[in-house]
Amino acid sequence: MDEKHLTKIAFFGTILGLLFLWGYSQQVHLESFAHLDELPSEKEITVRGIVTKISQQEKAWFLEVDGETIEKVPVVLFPEEDIFLQEGDYVEIAGQTKNYKGKKEIVASEVVVK
Numbered sequence: 001m002d003e004k005h006l007t008k009i010a011f012f013g014t015i016l017g018l019l020f021l022w023g024y025s026q027q028v029h030l031e032s033f034a035h036l037d038e039l040p041s042e043k044e045i046t047v048r049g050i051v052t053k054i055s056q057q058e059k060a061w062f063l064e065v066d067g068e069t070i071e072k073v074p075v076v077l078f079p080e081e082d083i084f085l086q087e088g089d090y091v092e093i094a095g096q097t098k099n100y101k102g103k104k105e106i107v108a109s110e111v112v113v114k
Helices: 003-027
Strands: 044-057 060-067 072-077 090-100 103-113
Touching: 044 072, 060 090, 072 090
Parallel strands: 072 103
Antiparallel strands: 044 060, 044 090, 060 072, 090 103
16 A cells, blocks of 8 residues: 555544544543532442551551542552552552441552552
């Protein structure tokens, strides 16, 4: 193929790809909450923020994260391996909301330091 044909194919491929991405983005609805109490129990969520407090007891880690959209988030983590977190780390936490002693918290299934 010559350069002219390759340029046309690349141009149309780019346009079709952008149209596909635009159409797909119209179907994705991301929810944002200001407070953890607004979420139902057992809801899978992802939170990003800075670790402000860490404590450890036997097999559980208790974190407090200053989230981007939710102010302070209590997080419980039951790691199977050693983890290396420090206060001030920027993390992304995936887990489920749970009620514990009348308060909402996140039981983390995954913590990624960014």
